[in-house]
Amino acid sequence: EAGVAQSPRYKIIEKRQSVAFWCNPISGHATLYWYQQILGQGPKLLIQFQNNGVVDDSQLPKDRFSAERLKGVDSTLKIQPAKLEDSAVYLCASSLGVSGGNTIYFGEGSWLTVV
Amino acid sequence: GQQLNQSPQSMFIQEGEDVSMNCTSSSIFNTWLWYKQDPGEGPVLLIALYKAGELTSNGRLTAQFGITRKDSFLNISASIPSDVGIYFCAGDKGTSYGKLTFGQGTILTVHP
Numbered sequence: 397e398a399g400v401a402q403s404p405r406y407k408i409i410e411k412r413q414s415v416a417f418w419c420n421p422i423s424g425h426a427t428l429y430w431y432q433q434i435l436g437q438g439p440k441l442l443i444q445f446q447n448n449g450v451v452d453d454s455q456l457p458k459d460r461f462s463a464e465r466l467k468g469v470d471s472t473l474k475i476q477p478a479k480l481e482d483s484a485v486y487l488c489a490s491s492l493g494v495s496g497g498n499t500i501y502f503g504e505g506s507w508l509t510v511v
Numbered sequence: 512g513q514q515l516n517q518s519p520q521s522m523f524i525q526e527g528e529d530v531s532m533n534c535t536s537s538s539i540f541n542t543w544l545w546y547k548q549d550p551g552e553g554p555v556l557l558i559a560l561y562k563a564g565e566l567t568s569n570g571r572l573t574a575q576f577g578i579t580r581k582d583s584f585l586n587i588s589a590s591i592p593s594d595v596g597i598y599f600c601a602g603d604k605g606t607s608y609g610k611l612t613f614g615q616g617t618i619l620t621v622h623p
Binding site: 400436437438439440441444451452487489499500501502503504505 | 514515517546551552553554555556559599601610611612613614615616
């Protein structure tokens with residue numbers, strides 16, 4: 397079974413530029429998550445989709461971050477304009493979407509460096 | 512946002528030694544999970560705990576869900592070099608289809 401796919405793996409941009417990350421979840425997984433992991437910390441949830449609807453985006457900095465999952469499968473996370481503190485690994489994850497006892501599978505992450 | 516308190520922050524041990532790490536929270540979680548993250552990779556689920564007091568093993572790994580539902584621990588027995596990595600605890604309150612809150616991680620180094 398193919399895992400969660402993410403691209404690009406690595407990106408270096410200058411501050412105030414924009415960047416987009418793409419995620420393809422495991423086939424059949426209704427729930428998709430974007431997490432931000434700053435070096436030395438645990439992942440922090442940015443946004444959670446159930447099919448193509450947003451379940452939780454309370455920790456998403458909406459002035460600069462946006463995410464969409466238009467057809468309920470792939471998702472894109474965009475940052476515009478980027479700040480130095482956005483340097484982090486952006487992890488996409490997916491799960492079947494069953495409440496309770498639900499296994500979340502992570503992708504390898506997209507590593508962003510803002511200079 | 513809320514974070515779980517995970518300790519220790521790092522451990523340096525000899526191959527063959529046992530390891531213990533724990534995670535505490537000021538609030539209750541309905542599910543506790545333990546993940547391992549290797550360099551350049553995403554977290555991989557090791558053990559999931561769904562019931563207060565539950566003790567679950569996965570090979571050399573054993574984890575327990577605290578009775579108060581506010582803590583969990585992970586033990587690794589007879590450590591080997593490939594156990595090196597960062598171990599994260601995560602809690603799920605069960606209210607939103609798997610929204611996880613993560614600890615800060617425990618960095619494990621195993622000397623051959």
